[in-house]
Amino acid sequence: MLLYNSQVSGNCYKVRLLFAHLAIEYDRLEMDVVDRSNRREVLGELNPALRVPTLVLDDGRSLGESNAIIFHFAEGTQYLPEDSFERAQVLQWLFYEQYSHEPNIAVARFWALFDVSPPSSADHELKMKAGRAALQAMDAHLTDRPYFVGERYTIADIALYAYTHVAPEGGFELEPYPAIRAWLQRVMGQPGHVPITA
């Protein structure tokens, strides 16, 4: 399989981390996340969102959206519960991650890492506020649970770990969230864990 990848992208890291846990082999093609001028040419037929990660299977079929990719490859493994309601809870957190977490925390990090100007200072402040609210909700949920769903490590943890552990790069302090900090350690201690740089 071929992964259209960005090494700095937390969304791509979710796929790389699950594939490391599952010992799935694949090739990578690195895409620029600042100069996106070749996106339509390279990804136009593969992913309507023109984003990374995009995965091309050995039979040529392609799949986009990080959380769709990890859900697909987690099916039938220990990283996705078999119970129907627990699977729905995993999906709840995957959608939470893409709607309430990533658009704030990942985007603020992107602006900071690549020195990109936000549309307005009001927009930047809104993203910081919404990002802190997303972290607060995670911290509250983790206060009496080791992992997000079903008391074990699943793709819900993989998806939320991706941008949470690098949130300080976007200006988000993790010191106010002790339950998140303890959970980050548990995630890093999983067999087969690899860092975002791997």
Add this chain to the structure above:
Amino acid sequence: MLLYNSQVSGNCYKVRLLFAHLAIEYDRLEMDVVDRSNRREVLGELNPALRVPTLVLDDGRSLGESNAIIFHFAEGTQYLPEDSFERAQVLQWLFYEQYSHEPNIAVARFWALFDVSPPSSADHELKMKAGRAALQAMDAHLTDRPYFVGERYTIADIALYAYTHVAPEGGFELEPYPAIRAWLQRVMGQPGHVPITA
């Protein structure tokens, strides 16, 4: 079951539409989408995102995120494919909807319907541009397909129909997208279809 609902919300409409197709009965509790001051009090224990739809099952367990709810209830029905890769494609479009479509089209519609000021005019213009790009990608995909996945009506269509059919309320013209307009008619013709006002 009890659905914390907003009649105007396309996200809530997805759940109501699938439940209508499946003849699932439930109660509704209407939430204000402008004055959200009671959200933590009412939804704090039920949904970390404090958003509607939130569904409370008869056994008291709760589930948030519209697309997680419809995925859960579509499992084992004609509205979600059994094939693993087609299910992944459905998820791809569900995540596309929540990341590339809803945050632009639904938010611009919300601003217009409730006379809410965007954070900045730059932000408003970015949302209009990104919303049009989302519609363009949908139109291209639908040009040679009747539905989003597997040539039949699934929850991918339900999720994308919800805010697309009311996109003109947010200032998005649908005239440039003939494949979308034909698809809207096919969706409305499904047995058991109900409008967003139902």
